[in-house]
Amino acid sequence: MLFNRAKTQLPAPKDALPGRDGRPVIAERHRVLDAPVVTDEIPEGYAAAVFGLGCFWGAEEIFWQLPGVWSTSVGYAGGVTPNPTYEEVCTGRTGHTEAVRVVYDPTKVSFAELVATFYEVHDPTQGMRQGNDIGTQYRSAIYTDDPEQEQIAREITERLQPELTKRGYDQITTEIRPTVPYYYAEDVHQQYLAKNPFGYRCHSATGIKVPTA
Numbered sequence: 080m081l082f083n084r085a086k087t088q089l090p091a092p093k094d095a096l097p098g099r100d101g102r103p104v105i106a107e108r109h110r111v112l113d114a115p116v117v118t119d120e121i122p123e124g125y126a127a128a129v130f131g132l133g134c135f136w137g138a139e140e141i142f143w144q145l146p147g148v149w150s151t152s153v154g155y156a157g158g159v160t161p162n163p164t165y166e167e168v169c170t171g172r173t174g175h176t177e178a179v180r181v182v183y184d185p186t187k188v189s190f191a192e193l194v195a196t197f198y199e200v201h202d203p204t205q206g207m208r209q210g211n212d213i214g215t216q217y218r219s220a221i222y223t224d225d226p227e228q229e230q231i232a233r234e235i236t237e238r239l240q241p242e243l244t245k246r247g248y249d250q251i252t253t254e255i256r257p258t259v260p261y262y263y264a265e266d267v268h269q270q271y272l273a274k275n276p277f278g279y280r281c282h283s284a285t286g287i288k289v290p291t292a
Contacts, residue, residue: 086207086213086214086215087171087206087207087208087214087215088171088207088215089158089174089215090159090171090172090173090174092159092174094172095158095159095160095173095174096163096167096170096172096173097160098160098161098162098167098173099161099162100161100162101162102162102262102263103162103263103264103266104266105117105152105263105264105265105266105269106266109143109151109152109270110270110273110274111143111270111273112148112150112151114149114150114182115150116152116263117152117263118150118152118182121182122149122182124184124186125149125183125184125185126183126185126190126228127180127181127183127224128180128181128183128190128193128221128222128224129154129156129178129179129180129181129259129261130142130181130193130197130221130222131176131177131178131179131217131218131219131220131221132179132197132200132203132219132220132282133177133201133209133210133217133282134177134209134212134217134281134282135153135154135177135178135179135264135268136153136268136271136278136279136280137272137279137280137281137282138153138177138179138200138282139151139152139153139179139269139271139272140272140273140280141282142179142193142196143270145183145192145193145196146187146188147183147184147185147187147188148181148182148183148184148188149182149183150181150182151179151180151181151182151270152179152180152263152264152269153177153178153179153180153263153268153269153271154179154180154261154264155168155175155216155261155262156175156176156220156222156259156260156262157174157175157176157178157218157220157222157254157256157259158173158174158175158176159173159174159175160172160173160174160175161260161262162262163175163262165264165265165268168216169214169216171216174215175215175262176215176217176218176220177216177217177264178220178222178261180261181193189291190227190228190231190232191235191291191292194221194231194232194235195235195289195291197221198235198236198239198287198289199284199285199287199288199289200282200283200284200285201219203239203243203251203252203253204248204249204250204251204252205219205252206218206252212281218254219251219252219253219254220253220255221253221254221255221256222256222257222258222259222261223255223256223257224257224258225257226257232255233255235289235290236251236253238289238290239251239289242287242290243287246287
């Protein structure tokens with residue numbers, strides 16, 4: 080019981096694991112999009128945002144298939160521990176959620192369209208879980224890159240809630256916050272489903288059309 084509670088409660092900063100300096104070594108090029116995986120420098124005219132929607136393997140696959148997405152990576156965001164390992168995140172003692180960083184061309188896909196896709200492929204009302212996956216690392220989150228993104232995310236969320244309520248869902252628990260540290264996950268997790276086509280997927284269309292305007 081104590082273990083389960085620890086998995087679903089965010090740790091206080093003083094109780095979080097210490098982490099480390101330096102990120103893991105990962106492949107330079109995206110296995111599907113042939114763009115840089117590490118995108119500390121975003122090309123002029125492009126934008127980035129970070130989404131958490133359950134297991135990041137399937138989440139990354141969803142986003143890399145969208146027209147206008149230039150690069151994706153998976154990592155850990157919204158927590159305390161610097162440069163955590165996957166095993167550390169799974170203990171619930173880092174505060175991070177599994178996340179996808181999306182770098183995109185706003186002239187080809189809007190941030191609102193990315194948010195709509197995000198909401199259409201997972202249940203944002205489950206709190207510290209997604210389906211059978213339980214823990215703080217599976218919570219729903221949108222980490223925005225600027226005030227305009229944050230406003231769009233909040234407006235879409237507000238418009239979506241009445242539709243979810245009509246269908247019997249609870250309140251949206253998606254965490255929406257401006258820029259938070261993003262730590263790249265280990266190479267084995269990057270484009271995982273391109274390397275392992277029959278690997279684990281937990282996302283599916285909810286059947287809900289998300290209003291973007």
